Amino acid sequence: MRHYAFFILSLILISCNQKTGPSSTDTSRSKTTQLPEPKTNEFALVIHGGAGTIKKENMTPELELQYREKLSEAIKAGHEILKNGGDAMDAVETSIRIMEDSPLFNSGKGAVFTHDGINSLDASFMDGKTLNAGAVAGVTTVKNPISLARKVMTDSEHVLLSGAGADEFAKSLSYDNIELVDNSYFFTENRYQSLQRVLAKEKENDRKTAFLELEDPFIKDSKYGTVGCVALDKNGNIAAGTSTGGMTNKKYGRIGDSPIIGSGTYANNATCGVSSTGHGEYFIRAQVAYDISALMEYGGKTLEEATEEVIQKKLVDLGGTGGIVALDYLGNISMEFNTEGMYRAMMDDQGTLTVGMYKE
Numbered sequence: 001m002r003h004y005a006f007f008i009l010s011l012i013l014i015s016c017n018q019k020t021g022p023s024s025t026d027t028s029r030s031k032t033t034q035l036p037e038p039k040t041n042e043f044a045l046v047i048h049g050g051a052g053t054i055k056k057e058n059m060t061p062e063l064e065l066q067y068r069e070k071l072s073e074a075i076k077a078g079h080e081i082l083k084n085g086g087d088a089m090d091a092v093e094t095s096i097r098i099m100e101d102s103p104l105f106n107s108g109k110g111a112v113f114t115h116d117g118i119n120s121l122d123a124s125f126m127d128g129k130t131l132n133a134g135a136v137a138g139v140t141t142v143k144n145p146i147s148l149a150r151k152v153m154t155d156s157e158h159v160l161l162s163g164a165g166a167d168e169f170a171k172s173l174s175y176d177n178i179e180l181v182d183n184s185y186f187f188t189e190n191r192y193q194s195l196q197r198v199l200a201k202e203k204e205n206d207r208k209t210a211f212l213e214l215e216d217p218f219i220k221d222s223k224y225g226t227v228g229c230v231a232l233d234k235n236g237n238i239a240a241g242t243s244t245g246g247m248t249n250k251k252y253g254r255i256g257d258s259p260i261i262g263s264g265t266y267a268n269n270a271t272c273g274v275s276s277t278g279h280g281e282y283f284i285r286a287q288v289a290y291d292i293s294a295l296m297e298y299g300g301k302t303l304e305e306a307t308e309e310v311i312q313k314k315l316v317d318l319g320g321t322g323g324i325v326a327l328d329y330l331g332n333i334s335m336e337f338n339t340e341g342m343y344r345a346m347m348d349d350q351g352t353l354t355v356g357m358y359k360e
């Protein structure tokens, strides 16, 4: 009898909770309990092309121009979508695909090589309105992994697909934007030479364990080259995505932070969107992208405070290097990094474009 009474009481409590608790699919802030906050930007977009030892003295003017032009092209394409009232998710996918198709970045064409001399790609995508997400790890035949990550989100019941299974999922899709290629498509001489240098170093040191390197073949001593994008559209929706080849000489099926929701990518309309680049192992341990959102959600921090705390303090204390780009629900933008530089660009609702590479 007592069990029965307890059961009835539980049912009443659950149904009350369902009526008053927050909806699990709508992350919009309650407009009735809060005064409207002034927006910095009605819509905005921010991208990165990796962080690392990016120094002016190691860069040629021609190469600097190439980076600036490609970053500008990528961000303008996404911005055009937002300006015309388009969706944040479309803007993110469009901007990232342009960087994936460029050999300048460690994603898509231009991805780094694994220990076995192939290119194995990771990507993730998140919708801040529904908190839906999709990701792929270790795909070898998909020209634009960011589009496949989005399809995992929309066309499967899963969040993260890996290896041969993820390639098979790609094959099962009949969309124009999921183009399959031979793995040799991703070959670039510079990245291949990077692998040879790391293999030689590994041999020299007689290392038995995995020796990873995030070497940018274009610039001496440079590091990461992952690409990422965060967008806020006119409807207040935030989306984020990240795409990478990972780390040169990765082996044993190593997966970094980029396809991990909460580490490499996170988006929530109630707080912010984040895309990371850096030494993945540390970004996973620090849960960088989600931690920034959580500091805003539970700690009452602004985007600027949250990104600074995670990148300049938490990550540094752990020994991790890299950076993030982020955008909050008010259109504030952050591009925070603890390395010498980060390829980055942002565009506000006035169309003002800022492109950066070094600490400045």
Ligand code: ASP
Pocket (backbone or CB within 6 Å): 050, 051, 106, 214, 223, 224, 225, 226, 244, 245, 246, 247, 255, 256, 257, 258, 276, 277, 278, 279, 280, 281
């Ligand atoms: N975060 C990526 C990884 O660890 C590398 C990068 O950002 O370039 O796989």
